[in-house]
Amino acid sequence: MKTIIEPFRIKSVEPLRHTTREQRDALIKNAGYNLFKLQAKDVLIDLLTDSGTSAMSTGQWAAMMRGDESYAGSASFFRMKQVVQDLMGFRHVIPTHQGRAAERILFSVMCRPGQVVPNNTHFDTTRANIEFAGARAVDLPIPAAADTQAQLPFKGDMDVAALERLIAQEGAQRIPLVMMTVTNNSGGGQPVSMRNLEAVREVASRHGIPFYLDACRFAENAWLIGEREPEYRGWPPREIARKMFALADGCTFSAKKDAFANIGGMLCTNDDRLAAQETNLLILTEGFPTYGGLAGRDLEAIAVGLEEVLDPDYLRYRIVSTAYLGRHIAQGGVPIVEPPGGHAVYIDAARMLPHIARSRFPGQALAVELYRHAGIRSVEIGSVMFGAAARHELLRLAIPRRVYTQSHIDYVVEAILEVNAARDRIRGMRIVEEPPFLRHFSASFDWID
Ligand SMILES: *Cc1c(COP(=O)(O)O)cnc(C)c1O
Numbered sequence: 372m373k374t375i376i377e378p379f380r381i382k383s384v385e386p387l388r389h390t391t392r393e394q395r396d397a398l399i400k401n402a403g404y405n406l407f408k409l410q411a412k413d414v415l416i417d418l419l420t421d422s423g424t425s426a427m428s429t430g431q432w433a434a435m436m437r438g439d440e441s442y443a444g445s446a447s448f449f450r451m452k453q454v455v456q457d458l459m460g461f462r463h464v465i466p467t468h469q470g471r472a473a474e475r476i477l478f479s480v481m482c483r484p485g486q487v488v489p490n491n492t493h494f495d496t497t498r499a500n501i502e503f504a505g506a507r508a509v510d511l512p513i514p515a516a517a518d519t520q521a522q523l524p525f526k527g528d529m530d531v532a533a534l535e536r537l538i539a540q541e542g543a544q545r546i547p548l549v550m551m552t553v554t555n556n557s558g559g560g561q562p563v564s565m566r567n568l569e570a571v572r573e574v575a576s577r578h579g580i581p582f583y584l585d586a587c588r589f590a591e592n593a594w595l596i597g598e599r600e601p602e603y604r605g606w607p608p609r610e611i612a613r614k615m616f617a618l619a620d621g622c623t624f625s626a627k628k629d630a631f632a633n634i635g636g637m638l639c640t641n642d643d644r645l646a647a648q649e650t651n652l653l654i655l656t657e658g659f660p661t662y663g664g665l666a667g668r669d670l671e672a673i674a675v676g677l678e679e680v681l682d683p684d685y686l687r688y689r690i691v692s693t694a695y696l697g698r699h700i701a702q703g704g705v706p707i708v709e710p711p712g713g714h715a716v717y718i719d720a721a722r723m724l725p726h727i728a729r730s731r732f733p734g735q736a737l738a739v740e741l742y743r744h745a746g747i748r749s750v751e752i753g754s755v756m757f758g759a760a761a762r763h764e765l766l767r768l769a770i771p772r773r774v775y776t777q778s779h780i781d782y783v784v785e786a787i788l789e790v791n792a793a794r795d796r797i798r799g800m801r802i803v804e805e806p807p808f809l810r811h812f813s814a815s816f817d818w819i820d
Pocket of ligand 1: 422469470471472494496497552556585587624625626627628635636
């Protein structure tokens with residue numbers, strides 16, 4: 372059989388609510404044209420993020436019932452730690468309430484003001500936490516990633532020569548760690564090859580710099596390595612993932628992505644001295660080391676999710692269904708970041724709306740228009756999110772895991788093609804009000820006449 376189906380059936384459903392165009396016009400205006408400020412009930416198809424929005428399995432819900440809510444020494448923690456260590460192999464597993472808490476702790480312990488942290492592309496919270504620690508976050512994507520239309524298998528890779536230059540320029544002692552984000556979320560959800568991970572690890576080791584993974588989407592990355600890197604064809608995703616983790620000295624992880632959990636994260640390291648300092652900070656802001664800001668039941672959901680995500684049937688469906696959306700809108704003439712990524716499809720808004728200057732936020736304008744037209748929520752990944760550091764003006768359509776069916780996606784395709792047909796009428800936007808950090812979450816916008 373050629374048809375690839377959703378590898379699950381639905382046991383519990385959540386109704387969707389339709390709104391009219393007039394209602395949506397008023398709702399988005401009241402939200403300051405910021406989709407983060409909409410109420411979720413006013414959204415029909417929510418592609419804002421794949422973070423914490425997964426549908427949990429019967430296995431996860433069942434495991435949650437045996438969550439051990441003991442303050443200290445919870446059995447749920449030890450179950451999760453076992454699963455994490457079998458997969459990732461790190462000596463210390465520090466649970467946090469989500470990925471950014473792990474980042475905050477990691478960078479407060481490892482970074483001094485004036486230092487530099489390279490990454491293939493920093494995620495927004497990663498960049499913000501590095502800058503908050505007084506260090507500088509530097510993106511080193513491969514030059515080919517600048518062309519959103521280039522069809523390359525591993526556009527998430529880091530530019531290894533640029534890393535060498537940065538180390539030569541700054542001096543290794545000013546680089547407390549090298550990070551690699553798998554998959555490269557802000558770089559279009561593109562995977563990183565094993566060969567590139569090995570090359571970066573080699574450079575970091577040669578200079579005595581620790582190497583960390585931002586591992587949020589390790590399973591999607593592992594699957595894409597298996598599909599696209601000839602040496603790994605036919606390898607089980609778990610073995611590929613193990614090999615990725617074996618290259619690193621530690622990782623940050625948001626369980627809201629590839630662990631199918633609605634909340635949770637962790638910080639892992641092989642360094643005993645760092646782990647002790649990190650645990651002290653954990654107690655200060657997250658909680659005791661055997662729960663770290665989570666309930667015992669959350670730890671159970673993560674443990675089960677980390678096993679389920681490596682099921683080849685799931686990963687095949689996941690990657691194929693994301694590509695389905697990408698292929699259908701691209702065939703209809705919408706410029707997307709090629710090839711479609713693991714967890715999301717990114718529209719190149721600057722290319723789709725060439726009449727809107729980058730300073731007038733084409734990605735934000737498109738996000739607002741797609742909501743007004745069809746009640747679909749997406750997110751700008753461009754100058755609103757990253758300011759001057761933005762490399763592209765993208766609109767991200769993130770696909771929650773195991774949540775929407777093919778007919779939902781067909782509706783999204785139709786809506787995007789209709790918006791594209793009337794794209795000449797979309798106007799640019801300006802910022803009316805913004806906070807000092809992570810402005811995309813709360814800024815207000817208005818149309819430019
Ligand atoms: C989501 C994400 C984070 C932060 O995790 P949260 O759980 O949202 O705090 C960090 N890095 C990447 C690549 C992410 O996608």
